[in-house]
Amino acid sequence: MMNNTWKSVLCPIACGVGMLLSASPYSASGKDIEFNTDFLDVKNRDNVNIAQFSRKGFILPGVYLLQIKINGQTLPQEFPVNWVIPEHDPQGSEVCAEPELVTQLGIKPELAEKLVWITHGERQCLAPDSLKGMDFQADLGHSTLLVNLPQAYMEYSDVDWDPPARWDNGIPGIILDYNINNQLRHDQESGSEEQSISGNGTLGANLGAWRLRADWQASYDHRDDDENTSTLHDQSWSRYYAYRALPTLGAKLTLGESYLQSDVFDSFNYIGASVISDDQMLPPKLRGYAPEIVGIARSNAKVKVSWQGRVLYETQVPAGPFRIQDLNQSVSGTLHVTVEEQNGQTQEFDVNTASVPFLTRPGMVRYKMALGRPQDWDHHPITGTFASAEASWGVTNGWSLYGGAIGESNYQAVALGSGKDLGVVGAVAVDITHSIAHMPQDDGFDGETLQGNSYRISYSRDFDEIDSRLTFAGYRFSEKNFMSMSDYLDAKTYHHLNAGHEKERYTVTYNQNFREQGMSAYFSYSRSTFWDSPDQSNYNLSLSWYFDLGSIKNLSASLNGYRSEYNGDKDDGVYISLSVPWGNDSISYNGTFNGSQHRNQLGYSGHSQNGDNWQLHVGQDEQGAQADGYYSHQGALTDIDLSADYEEGSYRSLGMSLRGGMTLTTQGGALHRGSLAGSTRLLVDTDGIADVPVSGSGSPTSTNIFGKAVIADVGSYSRSLARIDLNKLPEKAEATKSVVQITLTEGAIGYRHFDVVSGEKMMAVFRLADGDFPPFGAEVKNERQQQLGLVADDGNAWLAGVKAGETLKVFWDGAAQCEASLPPTFTPELLANALLLPCKMLEGQPTTAPQKSSPLPAQPLIQEHTQTDGQPAAPVATTTQTPPIPLADNHAVNRKDME
Secondary structure, three states: HHHHHHHHHHHHHHHHHHHHHOOOOOOOOOOOOOOHHHOOOOOOOOHOOOOOHHHHHOOOOEEEEEEEEEOEEOOOOEEEEEEEEEOOOOOEEEEEEEEHHHHOOOEEEHHHHOOOOEEOOEEEEEEOOOOHHHHHHHEHHHEEEEEEEEEEOOOOOOEEEOOOHHHHHOOOOEEEEEEEEEEEEOOOOOOEEEEEEEEEEEEEEEOOOOEEEEEEEEEEEEEEOOOOOEEEEEEEEEEEEEEEEEEEHEEEEEEEEEEEOOOOOOOOEEEEEEEEOOOHHHHHHOOOOOOOOOEEEEOOEEEEEEEEOEEEEEEEEEOEEEEEEOOOOOOEEEEEEEEEOOOOEEEEEEEEOOOOOOOOOOOOOOEEEEEEEOOOOOOOEEOOOOOEEOOOOOOEEEEEEEEEEEEOOOEEEEEEEEEOOOOOHHHHEEEEEEEEEEOOOHHOOOOOOOEEEEEEEEEEEEEHHOOEEEEEEEEEOOOOOOHHHHHHHHHHHHHHOOOEEEEEEEEEEEEEEOOOOEEEEEEEEEEEEEOOOEEEEEEEEEEEEEEEEEEEEEEEEEEEEEEEEEEEEEEEEEEEEEEEEOEEEEEEEEEEEEEEEEEEEEEEEEEEOOOOOEEEEEEEEEEEEEEEEEEEEEEEOEEEEEEEEOOOOEEEEEEEEEEEEEEEEEEEEEEOOOOOOOEEEEEHHHHOOOEEEEEEOOOOOEEOOOOOEEOOOOOOOOEEEEOOOHHHOOOOEEEOOOEEEEEEEEOOOEEEOOOOOOOEEEEEEEEOOOOOOOOOOOOEEEOOOEEEEEEOHEEEEEEEEOOOOOEEEEOOOOOOEEEEOOOOOOOOOOOOOOEEEEOEOOOOOOOOOOOOOOOOOOOOOOOOHHHHHOOOOOOOOOOOOOOOOOOOOEEEEEEEHHO
């Protein structure tokens, strides 16, 4: 009954306002419009002044907080937009597009420099005729400013990518990211106990566009048996550095300790500075790639990826095939992969990250420059200052030239190459590098000068007709006297030529999909030969098949094989599996065959709605019975992986992996689950409301007791979304906006605010001291400046998110005018009726009721009261209300009593 009563009050108001508020053009134009106020079914009709809306397109001058939509594409955040009275039309209004707003439009720099500005009071506004064809329209009903701008005026943009003008550097803050692995192992034969703890991560701070970072790594190994006890531990800060984006150059500036990023030269560690054109700043379709690592774990295992002794990536994986695809795309060179099985065995192999050098678009140049001193991982310098520079130039469509030079006082190298798109034949790149190395006598050499060449060819082709891709990446042949800068530095460090002086290196990958048959195949092969040491090679073959068997749907089978040769040792094996759905879970058979070792298992695996995954296996191998389990949980505070292995008569082991971080800013902070260490993240704020489910592109997390949460799966230079799951909001909580957008620079701590209120819902009647009411359309806000509702006819307001004992303020004319206090407690009877609230006028405000008001549901944030000379004042409305009811305290009244 009560709901129907208030619906009958609010619906006529909403309908009347909706008819008045249609999309409005950039400036007032056209004939005046006459309104019949009898159309408004409200009692306080005389207290509504709509004369100002008699002109088509009129928007009440003031400041409005609006969403900006450019050619149908919405900007990530709202902006305050001013409407002003133009000099040429004293009775009209027009948008004042200020520089802060115009910057977000993404106008080409050469056109932005020619824009014309005019002055309105203290404001700089874009002249309406600055760009022909540009148009502003207001849709206040949806709190949106529509901007129509010819595409020829705009920088390149994509559906999920914004031009540099819209990139956000985030807010200042401190981060601490970690990745910790712990393994316990008991050897049943010897009785020994082993514990291994390892970790790595990043400590950092953000100041404006700058990112300050320090990478750390640590390890602890303890072994206890009947004969002796040993403990080894190590901890170090492996790298100190700072970086920032240079949007105007499309590049990244890095200062401090780093490793050389190059497409033509081998990498090494140094301290200095670099400026590199950043592919991440390009639209997604034009970006580069990140290396991928595939392999097979014979049991639950820890996979460690390192480069020149520094750990880049570490994770735990369950038994079976694994694929690591989330390495940083800036990684280059040869990566060393170690697979530490829980049974104590270890696999080792190298992965070459070389790819087909990129083809640069016609007229564009990509470049990399560095200056500094090479050093070892203990931060000790190896040689004097070096410099390097390289570039790729798009000569014509499909043809690029690239090359570079690197050198210091005793070492120089130059490279020159060309890439060509051969159309249906594929893409190919060839280059040659020439090096000169002067070897001093005091370094264990005879003062000789070594000169040599290195030749490289790369090829890639997509076979669209058969849905496959072939990549022949980086075949490289090096003469015996050729030395890379990395080889030269090793010789300086160890006073002899590296025993692993490389002769040949190449990688071949092939992907094939058979979509109609539900099959796919993947093959990779890499090989390195050396002038004076054994060859190394590694291959992986993977076949997968998804099929139906009678009434049983969605079965899957896979075959994986691998072979690796490293330091003269061979390791090969085969893994086969068959998985059958069992409700939402699955049962499986797995077989692992490695030389004389074999294992057959039956397994059960499943997942929960919150994203947790688990696997249980029992089986038999050459030692006897065997069992293992694996559990993965994505928590709000950290990612947790747990594993356990048992092998009869041999060993038992436990493993745990934790990956997460802490982010602390001036807007608050939170613990959160992990992502790439030191990477971009988004802090969301729900106005102190805890347990609000929020998510980015991955699994949801929840806000902490302070109403803060950090979303770690956020990209750089691409538009990211964060959303609230409205179906899982805490009881009595409401979100007026459930989706926010942002485009962050690399390493930024973004910040977005969700307007969330929590509390009771109720009907209230606001009355002023003289018995009158706040004007129609006035806003009701709480102490957090959150809007709880709007005042309708006779002071009625439907409020959501109110709390007992708090003070509410009523806003009109762009400012708080009066305040009302809620009772200290709410009773069911009180909430079931309309609460009569005396609204006390604030100091400095008139003590009488307002004499006019606008029916706008979206009041301007700052009302402009500009009265042009010679213009008659707006008519003053008089109130004809019933005599005021004396009010001493707030109390609930029945609707019938009010009428």
